[in-house]
Amino acid sequence: MTVALFIPCYIDQFYPRAGIATLQLLERVGCTVVYPRQQTCCGQPLANSGMEQEARPIYTHYVDTFSQYEYIVCPSGSCVYHVNAHYDVLEQSEAVRAVRERTFELADFLINVVGVESLDAQFEARVGIHNSCHGLRGLRLGHGSERVGADFSYYRYLLDMVEGVELVPLDRVDECCGFGGTFSVNQPELSTKMGRDRLADHLRNGTEVITSGDMSCLMHMEGLIRREQLPLRVMHVAEILNSRVTAGMTSR
Structure with missing residues (x-):
């Protein structure tokens, strides 16, 4: 297609x-x-x-x-x-x-x-999923904690196909990172506090790489990671799903 x-x-x-x-x-x-x-x-x-x-x-x-x-x-x-x-x-x-x-x-x-059921992908890391607000509650790419029904996550489903990925359980799996586009400009103090809360959850549970389907959320958290020199990195989910190991090196 x-x-x-x-x-x-x-x-x-x-x-x-x-x-x-x-x-x-x-x-x-x-x-x-x-x-x-x-x-x-x-x-x-x-x-x-x-x-x-x-x-x-x-x-x-x-x-x-x-x-x-x-x-x-x-x-x-x-x-x-x-x-x-x-x-x-x-x-x-x-x-x-x-x-x-x-x-x-x-x-x-x-x-x-497409109906993808398998991926030829490999990525060695403890990965924490960030569910963006629009993706979760607008597009229903996962199960929001405020809703009754079966738990599901499109990102979890796809990342489970990647050899070597260890998905990290978080305490607050669908909490906002505080970016919100212009919200982070108009309410910087609140936005920063929300971002720090999300990063603390990942750090507490041993995340090495934070991934999401929205690079804007990751950009917000990456700014805090860099300024505070935290042992975390961010990657769009497409980068992980597209990762393969060749001759001992990860290629993307």
Whole structure:
């Protein structure tokens, strides 16, 4: 199947390795991946700042860019949720409806469209999963603790396929890291405290690598890790799922 890859702004600018890993992972599971070069932002930062009218031209450009593709895949739950849920302000043409329905978060796409049951991947580390708010409660990529029902996690399901990964049980598995996009700018003290709480949970339980489907959350926590010189590192889930060991070295 042919997939159009949508790369969020912060991955493009700060964490291109996560975008490259997503591309390689999709190709490894049999997808033909195209990257529309005219793509820009999904419009979420403006909308979250109360400027949704100003974001509408960005929404329209996204629709014009991706409407011709059967599947659009993005390694970011927050961007995907924004397209799915907030493009309702546009006139619901066939193209708009199609783009909203066809934009998938990476793990969701791998499990529910591709039907991945195994991965040729190896990564030796104790890994703690960070469930981002949009991915968990917007896209339902896992079971939120406030809901009644069976426990599940798309990320846990996929990471269990990676040889060498030891998943770390956390005390508060679905607590926010405090980033929240513009929230971290408007409420820096509260945002920092929430981030420190999340890192303390990982440290307490022996995490070596924190992973998530949202690089924005990881970026927030990585800033605290670097400033406080903590023995942790962050990696997008695509990087771990795309990891293989060759001649004694981990290649991604």
